[in-house]
Amino acid sequence: MTTATAGATPDFASPVRTDDDVLRRVDLLLDENARQLRSMVLLFLDADGVQLPVVVPIDDVPERPDPLVVGNLCWICAEAVTRYPGGSAILVLTRPGAAEPDEADRRWYQLLLEAARQRHAPIRMVCLATPVSVRSLSGPSSGPTGPLR
Numbered sequence: 001m002t003t004a005t006a007g008a009t010p011d012f013a014s015p016v017r018t019d020d021d022v023l024r025r026v027d028l029l030l031d032e033n034a035r036q037l038r039s040m041v042l043l044f045l046d047a048d049g050v051q052l053p054v055v056v057p058i059d060d061v062p063e064r065p066d067p068l069v070v071g072n073l074c075w076i077c078a079e080a081v082t083r084y085p086g087g088s089a090i091l092v093l094t095r096p097g098a099a100e101p102d103e104a105d106r107r108w109y110q111l112l113l114e115a116a117r118q119r120h121a122p123i124r125m126v127c128l129a130t131p132v133s134v135r136s137l138s139g140p141s142s143g144p145t146g147p148l149r
Helices: 019-029 065-081 103-121
Strands: 039-045 050-058 088-094 125-128 134-136
Touching: 019 103, 019 125, 019 134, 039 065, 039 134, 050 065, 065 088, 065 103, 088 103, 103 125
Parallel strands: 088 125
Antiparallel strands: 039 050, 039 088, 125 134
């Protein structure tokens, strides 16, 4: 996916239903400057796919993920959606550099997937956002994904 029109604002009342919707929403929320930093951003959806009014940026995440930190992130996601039965989280890893996922990105995804399963965290998608693009980190080809439950 390529970067959306600069200055475009997401319609927060509009549900995020498809994988393309997820990628478009992330693309609109995180501008090129935000994607220059290594961080993790957490977004939350209700059961209807409407984005909840909270975005949690976590700055200065390490290139190599720590399993304890990843587990804590997934615990936060699980707890955050408990008041919204059927809700889910979108996790966005941002970093400078190339659009193609590297070994560190794939390791983040693996650990997030494992921790989400252990903590019963309903993760809708794990994305990689670079200055060049926004993409899903799921699967060997990093193509679109459904919920990680």
